[in-house]
Amino acid sequence: MSWVVIDEEKCTGCALCATRCPRCFTDKEGIILTDAQEGNCILCGHCVSLCPTEAITHAQFKREDFVEIDRGVNFETGRFLEFLKERRSHRHFLDKKVARQDLETLMEACRWAPTGSNVQNVEVIIYTNPEKISKLSDLTIDYFVWIGERVRKKIARLEAEGQQDALDYQMTFRALGLGERMIQDRESGRDPIFHKAPVLMIFHSVSPTSAPKDNAVLAAHTVALTARTLGLESCYIGLLEVAAEYYPPLREELNLPQEHKVFDTMILGYPKLKFLKTVPRRPIKVRWE
Template sequence: MLKTGESMLIDIDHEKCEKDLKCVDECPVKIFDYSREEKKITIAPEFETICIKCGHCVAVCPEDAISLNNFNQSSFIEKNKKNLITKENVEYILRSRRSIRAYKKKEIDKDIISSLIDISSAAPTGHNSRCVNWLVVYNKAKISKLKKMVIDWMEYLVKKDPTTAGLLGFQHIIDGFNAGYDGILRGAPHLIISHASKSAPTASIDCITAAAYMEIAAPSFGLGTCWAGFFNIAASLWPPLKKKINLPEGHKIFASLMVGEPKHDYKKIIKRETGNISWI
C-alpha cells in the first residue's frame, strides 16, 4: 500500500485511488486537495488540528482507498439500497409516532436498551463532537425515588411561587400523585437521560437530537417513549435531585425519555397541523 507518509491518522492507497475528487468535495473541513503537480490526492499539513474524524472521506470513497486509523474499519457496513425506506414508509413512521403515557410493568432487557442507545448514538453532533452521554435509570426503586423528588420540587414551588405553579398545574399533579396516579413518569419502568458537558458548544441540540433518534427508533424494538419534561426541569433546578443523579462535574441533563413497552396499541394516525411556513 502506498501511504501519504504525512499522517498517523489518515492513509491513502494511491494505487486504488481513481482521483474522482469525492473526498475533496465531501470533507467538511477541506483537508483533501488534488495536486496537479504530483497527480494525486494530498492532505493539508495542518489536518491533525482541523480533522473532526467524521468519516465522510471513508464513507464516500467507492474504491476503499482511504482509511482512518482511529476507526475500527471492521465495523463498517456496506450500504444496501434495498434497505432504503420509501417516502411513504418514512411518512407512516413519523406520523404514527405517539407519546406513550401508559406502560406495561415489565422490565426491558438491558441488551435491548443498549442496542437502542447504540442506534441513537448515530445522531449527528456539532463538529462531530460525539459529546452525548447516557444515564439509564433502570432500577424500579430508584425510579420511585426520583419521581418523589420531582413532587418535592413541585410542592416547594406551590409555596414559593404559586403563580408559576398554578400555571403549570402542579397542585393537580401533586394531588394525583398522592392518590396513586403517576403524572411524572407515567409508570414507565425505565428512564433514559442524555447529558453532556455544559462547555460543549452544541451540547443541548446534540443531546436532544440523539433523544429524538431514540424516540423514532424505539417502536422497532416494541418500545414506547415519552419526553419526561417535568423531570428534566426539576433535574436542572432542584438541588436535592441534582445531587441524587450525580452527573459528572460540569455536566447537565438536556433530554430525558420514559421508556417501556406500551400498554395499548393505537389504531389510528391523527393528522397534525403544519406550522406556518415563510419563504425568503
Template sequence: MGLIRVDLEKCERDGICVDVCPVHILVLNHDMRPEVAPGMAQYCIGCGHCVAACPHEALNNVRSPLAEQGKLPAYPVVDSETALAFLRSRRSIRRYTDFPVPRELIVRLLQAARYAPSGHNSQGISYIVVDELSALKRIRGLVADWMREVIVSQPEMANRLHMPGIVRAHERGEDLILRDAPALIVAIAPKDLRPAPITACLALEYVELYATTLSLGTCWAGYAQVCAQQYPPLAEYLRLKEEMGVLGMLMVGYPRYRYHRLPERNALQIEWFDAKSS
C-alpha cells in the same frame, strides 16, 4: 501512519473525498491524489465522510477506519411513503404495561442514539439508566418535592404547568410524573460542551424512533428533566458529577395500548423568500 492512507491501485482520482470533507483539510496533489493539506490534520473531526463517500474503498482515515465502517447496500434504505408512515406512527406513550424492559434492549436503543448528528461531530452524550422501581419511586418523590417549592415560590408558573394537580395526584398514588414507566433514560454531557443540548435532543429522538421497531414506547420526562436541572437533591441522587449536566430524559416501556390511526397535525406553514421584494 499519517491521518489518511490512499490505496494507489484503487484510487480513481475523482476527488470525491476532497469535496465531501466538511472542514476542508483534504486537497488533491499534483498527481490528483488526495492528501492532507499542510498543518491541517489537527482539524479533522473524525466524521468519516471521506472514507464513506469513496466508491472504491481507496481511502482510510485513522480517526474513522474503513474496517469499522459498515457497507450501505442501497440508498435510500426505505421508500418515501414507508418512511413517512414510520415517522407518523411514533406516539408519546404515557400508559405502560408492568413488564420490565430488558437491559439488552436499552443498550440497543442507546447504540442507535450514537449515530445521531452532533455539532462538529462532538458527540459527547452519555447516559444514566434507571430501571429499579425503588429508584424510580424516589425520583418521583424528589420531583414532587421540587414542585411543592415551585408552587410556593412561583405560583403563576406552577399553575400554568399544572403542578398543583400533579402533586395532588402523586399524594394519592397516581403517577403523572414518570407515568409508571419501568425505565428512565437520562442523557448527560459536560456542561462546557456547547453543542450538547441539541446533540442530546437529536440522540433521544433517534431513541424514540428506533424504540417503535422494538415494540417499545417512549415519552419525554419533562418535569423530571427540569427538576434535575434546577433542584440539587435530584442531581445528587443521580450521582451527577459537578461538571456534568442533564440534557434530556425519556421514559421507556412497553405500550399498554396499540394505536390504530395517524392523528393529523396543524397545516404546514411555509413562505418562499423572495430576495427581489426586499
C-alpha cells in the same frame, strides 16, 4: 503530521475526498494532498467512507470499523410517514419488563444520531429499577413544591411593587400550584412525572460543547423511533429536565459527571393503550423561496 495517509498506488485522483472535505484535502491537479489534524478534522470518517479504491487510511480509525453499505435505504415513503404519524406520547404502560437486549439495541441506534461538530458526547443513564424511578419522581415533585413556595413569595413582592401585569408575573402565576397538583396525583396512586414506566432514560452531556441540547434531542428521538420497531412506546418528560437544572437534591441523586447537564428525558415501555386514529396536526408554516 496528517492523520490521513493516501496510498498513491490506489488513489485515482478522483478527488471525492477533497470535494467532500476541503479542510483536510487539497486537489492539486489530480494529486491529492492531505493535512488532517486535530484543528480541522472532526473525525466524521466521510473521506474513508467515500473513497472508491480504499486509498485512504485514517490514523484515528480502524479500517474494519467501516462497514460496507450494500443495500441503501429501502423504506417506502408512505409507510414511513404512517410510522411517524402513528407515534404518540404514551403515559400508560403494561407491567412488563423491557429486555436488556432491546435496551442495548436502542443504545446501538442512539449512537448513530448526528451531533454538532461530530462531538459524539451524549451519554445516557437507563433506570429500570422501579424504586429508583420512583425516587427521581419524588424529587422532581419536591422541586415543584419548593419552587412553588418561591413563586408565591415572588408574586407577593411583585404585587407589592404594583407589577401584577408583568409577563414575569403571569408566568410565575401559572407555575403556582403545579407541585400541589402533583402531590394530589401521587396520593391517588399515580406517578405524575414518570407514569410508572418501566424504563427511564436520561440523556446528558458536558454542557459547554457543540449544540448539547440538539445532540440530546436527536439521540432521544432516534431512540423513540427505533423503540417503536420493538413494540415499545415513549414520552418525553421535560419536567425532570427543569428540576435537574435547579434542584440540588435531584442533581445529587442523578450523580452526573462534572459539568454535565440533563438535556432530555424519556420514559419507555410496552403501551397499555392502543391509539386507533392519528391525531390532527396544524399544517406546517413554510416560506417557499
